[in-house]
Amino acid sequence: MTAISTHIVPIELGERSYKIHIGTGLIADASTFQNLPKASSVMVVSNTTVAPVYARQLLTALSQPYATVHLVELPDGEQHKNWETLNLIFDALLGHACDRKTLVVALGGGVVGDMAGFAAACFMRGVPFVQIPTTLLSQVDSSVGGKTGINHPMGKNMVGAFYQPLQVVCDIDTLSSLPQREISAGLAEIIKYGPIADMEFFTWIERNIDALLQRDASALAYAIRRSCEIKAHVVGQDEREGGLRAILNFGHTFGHAIEAGMGYGAWLHGEAVGCGMVMAAQLSHQLGLIDSAFVDRLRTLIVRAGLKVAGPVLDAKDNAGRYLELMRHDKKAEAGEIRFVVINESSQASMQTAPDAMVRNVIDMCCTP
Amino acid sequence: MTAISTHIVPIELGERSYKIHIGTGLIADASTFQNLPKASSVMVVSNTTVAPVYARQLLTALSQPYATVHLVELPDGEQHKNWETLNLIFDALLGHACDRKTLVVALGGGVVGDMAGFAAACFMRGVPFVQIPTTLLSQVDSSVGGKTGINHPMGKNMVGAFYQPLQVVCDIDTLSSLPQREISAGLAEIIKYGPIADMEFFTWIERNIDALLQRDASALAYAIRRSCEIKAHVVGQDEREGGLRAILNFGHTFGHAIEAGMGYGAWLHGEAVGCGMVMAAQLSHQLGLIDSAFVDRLRTLIVRAGLKVAGPVLDAKDNAGRYLELMRHDKKAEAGEIRFVVINESSQASMQTAPDAMVRNVIDMCCTP
Numbered sequence: 001m002t003a004i005s006t007h008i009v010p011i012e013l014g015e016r017s018y019k020i021h022i023g024t025g026l027i028a029d030a031s032t033f034q035n036l037p038k039a040s041s042v043m044v045v046s047n048t049t050v051a052p053v054y055a056r057q058l059l060t061a062l063s064q065p066y067a068t069v070h071l072v073e074l075p076d077g078e079q080h081k082n083w084e085t086l087n088l089i090f091d092a093l094l095g096h097a098c099d100r101k102t103l104v105v106a107l108g109g110g111v112v113g114d115m116a117g118f119a120a121a122c123f124m125r126g127v128p129f130v131q132i133p134t135t136l137l138s139q140v141d142s143s144v145g146g147k148t149g150i151n152h153p154m155g156k157n158m159v160g161a162f163y164q165p166l167q168v169v170c171d172i173d174t175l176s177s178l179p180q181r182e183i184s185a186g187l188a189e190i191i192k193y194g195p196i197a198d199m200e201f202f203t204w205i206e207r208n209i210d211a212l213l214q215r216d217a218s219a220l221a222y223a224i225r226r227s228c229e230i231k232a233h234v235v236g237q238d239e240r241e242g243g244l245r246a247i248l249n250f251g252h253t254f255g256h257a258i259e260a261g262m263g264y265g266a267w268l269h270g271e272a273v274g275c276g277m278v279m280a281a282q283l284s285h286q287l288g289l290i291d292s293a294f295v296d297r298l299r300t301l302i303v304r305a306g307l308k309v310a311g312p313v314l315d316a317k318d319n320a321g322r323y324l325e326l327m328r329h330d331k332k333a334e335a336g337e338i339r340f341v342v343i344n345e346s347s348q349a350s351m352q353t354a355p356d357a358m359v360r361n362v363i364d365m366c367c368t369p
Numbered sequence: 370m371t372a373i374s375t376h377i378v379p380i381e382l383g384e385r386s387y388k389i390h391i392g393t394g395l396i397a398d399a400s401t402f403q404n405l406p407k408a409s410s411v412m413v414v415s416n417t418t419v420a421p422v423y424a425r426q427l428l429t430a431l432s433q434p435y436a437t438v439h440l441v442e443l444p445d446g447e448q449h450k451n452w453e454t455l456n457l458i459f460d461a462l463l464g465h466a467c468d469r470k471t472l473v474v475a476l477g478g479g480v481v482g483d484m485a486g487f488a489a490a491c492f493m494r495g496v497p498f499v500q501i502p503t504t505l506l507s508q509v510d511s512s513v514g515g516k517t518g519i520n521h522p523m524g525k526n527m528v529g530a531f532y533q534p535l536q537v538v539c540d541i542d543t544l545s546s547l548p549q550r551e552i553s554a555g556l557a558e559i560i561k562y563g564p565i566a567d568m569e570f571f572t573w574i575e576r577n578i579d580a581l582l583q584r585d586a587s588a589l590a591y592a593i594r595r596s597c598e599i600k601a602h603v604v605g606q607d608e609r610e611g612g613l614r615a616i617l618n619f620g621h622t623f624g625h626a627i628e629a630g631m632g633y634g635a636w637l638h639g640e641a642v643g644c645g646m647v648m649a650a651q652l653s654h655q656l657g658l659i660d661s662a663f664v665d666r667l668r669t670l671i672v673r674a675g676l677k678v679a680g681p682v683l684d685a686k687d688n689a690g691r692y693l694e695l696m697r698h699d700k701k702a703e704a705g706e707i708r709f710v711v712i713n714e715s716s717q718a719s720m721q722t723a724p725d726a727m728v729r730n731v732i733d734m735c736c737t738p
Contacts, residue, residue: 083452094523097698097705122491125518125529149494154463159491161530334409334468 001173001217009228011144012236016164020143020228022221026171027107027132028057030064036166037128039101041068045089045116046107047076050134053177058107058132066103070096074112078265081111081151083159089119100124103166109135109182110142110269114160117148121163131165134174136186136220137270140227143168145235145248151264155329156256170224172217180213184306185270187212188251190223191301192277193230195294196250196341196349201226202301209304247349250341251277254311254363257326261314274307279366284342286358294345311367319367320360370542370586378597380513381605385533389512389597391590395540396476396501397426399433405535406497408470410437414458414485415476416445419503422546427476427501435472439465443481447634450480450520452528458488469493472535478504478551479511479638483529486517490532500534503543505555505589506639509596512537514604514617520633524698525625539593541586549582553675554639556581557620559592560670561646562599564663565619565710565718570595571670578673616718619710620646623680623732626695630683643676648735653711655727663714680736688736689729 006023026032042062046055051073062069072092074085093102104127106116113131120129133139149160175183187209194202204226205212211219231248238245255276258267267275281295299309315322327338338359339351375392395401411431415424420442431438441461443454462471473496475485482500489498502508518529544552556578563571573595574581580588600617607614624645627636636644650664668678684691696707707728708720 083456087452090521090528091523094521094527094698099702122518122528122530124527125516125531147494149491152459152463154460158463158493159459160494161491162494329463329466334470336466 001176001215004172004217004221007221007225009225009232011232013164016146018165018167020168020170022170022172022225022228024172024217026169027054027173028061030061032169033062033065033130033167036065036103036130037101039066039103039128041070041096041098042066042103042105043089043093043096043098044069044071044105044107045074045112045119046071047074047112049076050108050112054107054134054174058105062105068096070098074115076111078111078151078269081115081264083150086115086119086150089116090123093119093123098123098127100127103128103130105130105132107132107134108138109133110138113138113142114148114157115150117146117163117165118150118160121148121161126163129163129165130167130169132169132171134171135178135182136175136224137182137189137268139170139224140186140231141189143170143228144231156260156264172220172224175215175220180306181268182270183213183215185268185274187305188270188274188277188302188307190227191298191305192248192250192273193227195277195281195298195343195347196247197230197234197347198226199347201230202347206301209301213306243351246339246351247341250343250349251275251280253327253330253338253340254279254323256330257314257323258311260326260329261322262312267312271307274302274305275309275311275366278302278309279311279362280341281343282366283340283354283359283362284344286362287342287352287354289342289344291345309366311363313367320363323363324356324359370545370584373541373586373590376590376594378594378601380601382533385515387534387536389537389539391539391541391594391597393541393586395538396423396542397430399430401538402431402434402499402536405434405472405499406470408435408472408497410439410465410467411435411472411474412458412462412465412467413438413440413474413476414443414481414488415440416443416481418445419477419481423476423503423543427474431474437465439467443484445480447480447520447638450484450633452519455484455488455519458485459492462488462492467492467496469496472497472499474499474501476501476503477507478502479507482507482511483517483526484519486515486532486534487519487529490517490530495532498532498534499536499538501538501540503540504547504551505544505593506551506558506637508539508593509555509600510558512539512597513600525629525633541589541593544584544589549675551637551639552582552584554637554643556674557639557643557646557671557676559596560667560674561617561619561642562596564646564650564667564712564716565616566599566603566716567595568716570599571716575670578670582675612720615708615720616710619712619718620644620649622696622699622707622709623648623692625699626683626692627680629695629698630691631681636681640676643671643674644678644680644735647671647678648680648731649710650712651735652709652723652728652731653713655731656711656721656723658711658713660714680732682736689732692732693725693728
């Protein structure tokens with residue numbers, strides 16, 4: 001990638017504040033890690049796909065400030081985001097006699113970050129944590145918010161913790177080895193920040209979608225930076241997801257139903273969110289909040305990003321019923337009532353319930369038979 | 370038990386402040402729970418020993434403010450304080466479609482409290498939690514501090530979270546069904562607060578040890594209250610165990626070695642701490658901090674409480690070496706250096722390292738061949 005200058009996004013969370021470094025060549029540069037606390041050891045958590053490509057340069061950079069640097073490689077994939085895999089991290093930490101000051105560093109996508117972060121939150125009731133997201137999705141999504149966790153057979157991310165990292169490093173170089181499908185999946189979460197918060201940014205994405213797909217370093221860096229800024233602004237007002245923060249889940253209620261219904265891993269999270277946003281926009285239209293032209297505009301951009309806009313059929317007999325059933329089990333549901341994130345024309349998002357008949361209608365309209 | 374008036378100990382932790390209710394007849398009294406947040410459901414977590422005795426009256430009291438009350442019974446014992454058992458709680462919560470506002474109530478001893486609290490901390494990244502400790506040890510120890518967690522095959526409480534309850538209810542009535550061995554184990558933690566913080570309280574325990582052993586409600590209520598007050602004072606200054614809070618681990622470094630070396634469950638935690646305090650006092654004496662008369666005074670009280678004061682032999686060939694090995698793996702160790710809590714004549718406790726030869730000598734003196 002063409003080298004670009006590093007940009008820092010500060011995340012203001014009182015005593016849990018930290019900085020996101022966005023740039024090129026960051027992983028291999030020991031100075032990236034110069035302001036972290038002292039410790040006798042570091043545990044880098046990665047997976048069998050990412051570690052062979054990036055672990056060596058990271059371990060070399062970390063071995064300047066830290067005496068002992070360990071690596072644990074997890075199996076790759078959402079289907080491994082469970083207790084058994086999490087326990088591999090605990091086994092490694094205890095097997096290497098790590099202590100309460102050991103720094104845990106996540107090197108990988110969202111699954112690695114969620115599991116390494118949850119392990120850091122729980123190991124000896126909390127050790128320091130640094131996140132190096134290596135996918136576009138995790139750079140714009142997991143960099144801010146402190147959400148960590150694992151899946152349960154009965155639901156995604158059902159077991160976890162809010163745990164803030166000491167630092168996040170978004171090295172654009174890592175995106176060069178990413179499959180195109182994952183670039184598109186990441187763009188879904190980037191596009192999301194338009195309708196819920198900033199239509200100027202949405203227009204910028206429309207103009208720059210080709211540069212982003214071609215992995216132009218400057219375009220990617222700007223998109224990551226702006227996404228992190230918007231998310232930070234929302235999270236800063238609602239760290240523990242009491243209310244406002246829920247708007248970040250635009251497209252996620254339908255998206256989670258797609259992920260769960262297809263079996264975790266069949267659709268990438270970003271792909272499900274991309275399709276889920278079209279469904280949530282359609283619902284917003286049915287509720288009279290936006291006109292159909294905006295639904296079309298959003299759908300067009302999602303298609304240009306290389307993403308699917310038609311929902312999968314989850315049940316041949318009662319497809320809408322299956323979606324509803326899955327959505328009622330969503331974490332955001334309360335007492336079985338589904339709370340949808342809807343949008344209006346002024347890029348304001350809000351939480352709303354909707355009649356089952358209307359939701360069924362939206363699902364029928366948006367799913368390919 | 371003779372009814373006594375309820376005493377409230379406030380625990381001041383900013384926005385995480387809560388109250389400990391100490392008294393008789395509390396579990397069966399719906400007014401005990403009148404100030405808790407609204408929720409559509411409650412999940413009571415107990416075990417197969419405690420639930421048959423106390424669950425029904427608790428469920429009845431809770432069903433006044435709450436529409437739906439569920440119960441999950443865990444297998445009883447420290448050997449079940451692991452992920453498999455924790456997962457029974459998640460299975461129950463998800464199986465009953467519980468949500469983010471569901472109140473988790475722990476009804477049982479330290480193991481139930483630690484697991485229910487950790488489940489509450491992790492379920493959907495945190496749901497409200499109430500603790501009803503039913504053993505003397507958990508009433509004086511788990512009521513304050515917010516420590517939750519499970520064991521790992523390589524160490525006790527290695528995986529967990531700091532998570533504060535909304536309320537703690539210490540119902541003295543529950544102590545009437547406790548085996549005598551567990552009364553003694555609880556007294557070990559009560560005795561602990563003397564040498565580390567309050568020798569007047571120590572003298573009070575010496576005078577009232579027989580009443581405590583005979584389960585006099587007033588004596589127990591005072592001992593629980595004073596223990597919680599002292600612990601609250603320490604924890605209030607150091608919620609996350611940065612420094613001062615470590616003095617609460619007086620006797621625990623040796624004690625954990627006994628528990629781990631004998632296999633968890635062979636010695637009760639309080640029994641191991643009782644014996645560990647004698648060893649830690651002996652070490653304090655060797656370091657010149659207290660005279661031998663105080664070691665004898667502490668040993669005498671621990672014997673009167675019905676506890677063992679001679680450490681078990683963990684390895685016939687190199688017993689002291691085995692203790693040292695186990696202590697180096699303790700959570701409080703840093704880079705393999707063991708940090709002991711030692712005491713001086715003015716009931717001030719501090720953290721200190723000690724030469725291996727001195728520690729070996731203490732172990733040799735204190736263990737029965």
